[in-house]
Amino acid sequence: MLAEIRGRSQVTIPADIVKKLGISEGDKFDITEKDGGIFLCPVVVYPKDKIAKIAKLIQNAEGETAKQTAFESVEDMFADMGIDI
Numbered sequence: 001m002l003a004e005i006r007g008r009s010q011v012t013i014p015a016d017i018v019k020k021l022g023i024s025e026g027d028k029f030d031i032t033e034k035d036g037g038i039f040l041c042p043v044v045v046y047p048k049d050k051i052a053k054i055a056k057l058i059q060n061a062e063g064e065t066a067k068q069t070a071f072e073s074v075e076d077m078f079a080d081m082g083i084d085i
Contacts, residue, residue, distance in 0.1 A: 013040075 003011050013023065023042065030041045046054075071077040078084075 001014050001017075003014070005011055017023075021042065028043050028045050030043050032039050032041070069080065071080065
């Protein structure tokens with residue numbers, strides 16, 4: 001497909017590609033140049049406060065995993081839970 005660069009260095013992405021990738025107005029892209037080609041990669045940008053909350057959740061979860069028991073079998077796990085199979 002051919003595209004033409006317009007004023008302000010804008011390029012229109014063909015509609016079938018936009019539809020196939022589910023791209024919509026306001027989406028963000030990482031733009032890189034390599035070997036004379038231009039590559040667009042859709043990205044998701046999260047606000048810093050959301051990332052901080054996610055990091056805290058991960059940190060808390062890592063602390064919890066240290067307290068968990070590793071079982072040799074599913075039967076042992078159920079037995080530890082008081083479930084007789």
